[in-house]
Amino acid sequence: MQQALKAAHLKRGLTSPNPWVGAVVVRDGQIVGEGATMPAGGEHAEAQALASAKSGDTLYVTLEPCTPFPGKRTRPCVEAITEAGINRVVIALLDSDPRVRGRGITLLREAGVQIEIGDGAAEAQTLLRPYLKHRETGSPYVIAKFAATLDGRIATAEGDSQWLTGEPARERAHRQRNWVDSVLVGSGTAIADDPSLTARPNGRTMARQPLRVILDGRGRLSPEARMFQEPGRTLIATSYEANSVWKARLATAGAQIVECEQSSRGLNLNQLLATLAQRGVLSVWAEGGGTVLGSLFDGDHVDEVWAFLAPSIIGGSGIAAVGGKGVTRATDALRLRESTVEMVGEDILVRGYTGAWSPQPQ
Ligand SMILES: NC(=O)c1ccc[n+]([C@@H]2O[C@H](COP(=O)([O-])OP(=O)(O)OC[C@H]3O[C@@H](n4cnc5c(N)ncnc54)[C@H](OP(=O)(O)O)[C@@H]3O)[C@@H](O)[C@H]2O)c1
Numbered sequence: 001m002q003q004a005l006k007a008a009h010l011k012r013g014l015t016s017p018n019p020w021v022g023a024v025v026v027r028d029g030q031i032v033g034e035g036a037t038m039p040a041g042g043e044h045a046e047a048q049a050l051a052s053a054k055s056g057d058t059l060y061v062t063l064e065p066c067t068p069f070p071g072k073r074t075r076p077c078v079e080a081i082t083e084a085g086i087n088r089v090v091i092a093l094l095d096s097d098p099r100v101r102g103r104g105i106t107l108l109r110e111a112g113v114q115i116e117i118g119d120g121a122a123e124a125q126t127l128l129r130p131y132l133k134h135r136e137t138g139s140p141y142v143i144a145k146f147a148a149t150l151d152g153r154i155a156t157a158e159g160d161s162q163w164l165t166g167e168p169a170r171e172r173a174h175r176q177r178n179w180v181d182s183v184l185v186g187s188g189t190a191i192a193d194d195p196s197l198t199a200r201p202n203g204r205t206m207a208r209q210p211l212r213v214i215l216d217g218r219g220r221l222s223p224e225a226r227m228f229q230e231p232g233r234t235l236i237a238t239s240y241e242a243n244s245v246w247k248a249r250l251a252t253a254g255a256q257i258v259e260c261e262q263s264s265r266g267l268n269l270n271q272l273l274a275t276l277a278q279r280g281v282l283s284v285w286a287e288g289g290g291t292v293l294g295s296l297f298d299g300d301h302v303d304e305v306w307a308f309l310a311p312s313i314i315g316g317s318g319i320a321a322v323g324g325k326g327v328t329r330a331t332d333a334l335r336l337r338e339s340t341v342e343m344v345g346e347d348i349l350v351r352g353y354t355g356a357w358s359p360q361p362q
Helices: 004-010 047-051 077-083 103-110 121-127 129-137 167-177 188-192 244-252 269-278 289-300
Strands: 022-027 031-036 060-063 088-092 114-117 142-147 152-157 182-186 211-215 234-239 255-260 282-288 304-309 339-344 346-351
Touching: 004 022, 004 031, 004 047, 004 060, 004 121, 022 047, 031 047, 031 114, 047 060, 047 077, 077 103, 088 103, 103 114, 121 129, 129 142, 142 289, 167 282, 167 304, 167 339, 167 346, 182 188, 182 289, 188 211, 188 289, 211 269, 244 255, 255 269, 282 289
Parallel strands: 060 088, 088 114, 142 282, 142 304, 182 211, 182 282, 211 234, 234 255
Antiparallel strands: 022 031, 022 060, 142 152, 304 346, 339 346
């Protein structure tokens, strides 16, 4: 199962909106085949592992094998498994997709296959969090990322934020952009920083780029913005009322325009996140600024936090990492779960889950 989990990890995020799954075929105690999910529409992990093995007696797989359902593009894995003569399947995790959950196991058992569930379940669940949340809730998995000083500022009062953290922290963020489905920022950041919002691990601009999502209710972003010259798609979330000439100009620059309800608190994030999920976005890497992160935390949309803290102080009225309403009592402060702390160059990375959503118990 560890080998299957490794294979799945290498495909993390690359198979959206399908889950990234790994599988290993064993014959007489020896690994004879291995596979991992191909990009959507391609072969699944089980089919690949079985094809590479020719024959085997046991299949280890990180997620419940898929079953037939209307509109399915690939061959159901339960069929491939039974036809290959596998007599034992070890499954880390039950699928959260209601079209599959439990049915994969039932169909295999009916075909006389022995099933074991739970080996590697915790690792598989951690690896698949974006997929599991998407299928369970119809909303993408949101990771809030910011780079702040020790006094919690992400920029000076004048809006200068480049660069608070060092190269290793920025490299780490690029590696994250490299697997998520989307990178989200507010118009404040898009205008102040004119960012490209591309994944550039080790300085290399990757062929696969996350969808850029900009929250711009009043229609302020210029069609000349740098991001429109960069590889990858850009989605501008705006209000129904925003200027239609501006919308047309941004569409000509290459943006997809998505209209949402707008209130005094900004664009309706429930609506936007549901729209992103419907478009197959499983994960949102929300990079700020403080106003947008404040709204995401206030609305309980954030699932995971990546806070890079630089050993420096801005002071004055620098921009807070998380704005919004916040809480009134210190005891109500959001406390991260399963948090970890590590040094990244000279900066400190604090990570953890918010608990706004947790995977269903198995
Ligand atoms: N160090 C870091 O990690 C980091 C990261 C990002 C940014 N920054 C810095 O942060 C500063 C920008 O932050 P900011 O707080 O001023 O702006 P921001 O959060 O980037 O953008 C806020 C704007 O987004 C739009 N918006 C639309 N819907 C929203 C909603 N539901 N909730 C919140 N906002 C919504 C609003 O503008 P409309 O009314 O136009 O829709 C709002 O004013 C810049 O100086 C940038 O350099 C630092």
